[in-house]
Amino acid sequence: MPTAAYLHIPFCRRRCYYCDFAVSIVGDAPPQLAPTVSPSSISNAPTWHSIAQYVDILCQEIISTPTGERSLDTVFFGGGTPSLLTVPQLEQILTTVDRHIGIASGAEISVEMDPGTFDRAKLHGYSQLGVNRISLGVQAFQANLLAACGRSHTPNDIHAAVEAIHQVGLQNVSLDLISGLPHQTMDDWNASLQQAIALDPTHLSVYDLTIEPETAFGRQYTPGADPLPSDEQTADMYRLAQQTLTRAGFQHYEVSNYAKPGYQCRHNRVYWENRPYYGFGMGAAS
Structure with a gap:
């Protein structure tokens, strides 16, 4: 029976220009989940209130899924932007998972988060619920590149996010970076790698x-054509990442993933070792 679970949280403030994932856009406004709002008053368009409804349905899906006797060793919240969940919403999901399937002591509980979508109070609440691994969607450290791919955060947001994560005592931190972005130069890529290393993460995911x-x-670009880097340039970026991160003490344990000793993502290994896992939520597969 599976000992890992992936839970898809499909909501984002906006859709990044490269994204083809199953997501719904809720905009930039913070949630105001007033008790006077009823489901019948909510339009069909995704809103912040849709998140609360989705959490209820997600929990129903978990409860209706046949399970075995083995507890989960890894729980991974992906998206979308799972850090849009309030602390009570995350608690509702984790409580449902624990009661229906079971979460083992010492389980790896990961949450994908975007800079600018959380503060220290939310992080503290997540930590109190058992979250012990953060995957932060950095993608680039240059403001022009972030804007070029439709990201909603700034370089300052990245540094503030990592500082907040460390302040609440969460040590297992992964940063996501993307190479081959429009207008991205080798100098840009090297700078992103160096700035990522300086933030002292335990794990880096580097995607082309x-x-x-x-x-x-x-709709806008042809692969390999200007302003995208050429195939040769992206291959050079891959090699530079491998060399730079290896020198910095990271182990290249999977095509796109690097980890400090003892910090390989246990959930990633489930996929790569072809072990069974549960998939819950929109677009998730088991």
Whole structure:
């Protein structure tokens, strides 16, 4: 039976230009979940209130899933932007998972988070619920590159996010970076790698941009054509990442992932070792 679970939280403030994931856009306004709001008063368009409804349905899906006797060793919240969940919403989901399936003592509980979508209070609440690994969607450290791919955060947001994570005592931190972005130079890429290392993460995920059909990038760009780096340049970026991160003490344990000793993502290894896992939520597969 599975000992890992992936839970998809499909909500984002906006859609990044490269994204073809199953997401719903809720905008930038913070949630105001007033008790006077009823489901019948909510439009069909995704709103912040849709998140609360989705959490209820997600929990129903978990409860209706046949399970075995083995507790979960890894729980991974992906998206979308799971850090849009309030602390009570995350608690509702984790409580449901623990009661219906079971979460083992010492389980790895990861949450994908975007800079600018959380503060120290939310992080503290997540930590109190058992979250012990953060995957932060940095992507780049240059403001022009972040804007070029539709990200909603700034370089300052990145540094503030990592500082807040460390302030609440969460030590297992992964940073996501993307190579091959429009207008990205080798100097940009090297600078992003160096700045990421300086933030002292335990893990780095380094992805080469894929231009997917029906995305904003897919409608605008041709792979390998200006302003995208050439195939040779992106190959050089891959090699530079491998060399730079290895010298910095990271182990290259999977195509796109690097970890300090003892910090390989246990959930990633479930996928790569072809072990069974539960998938809950919109677009998730088991």
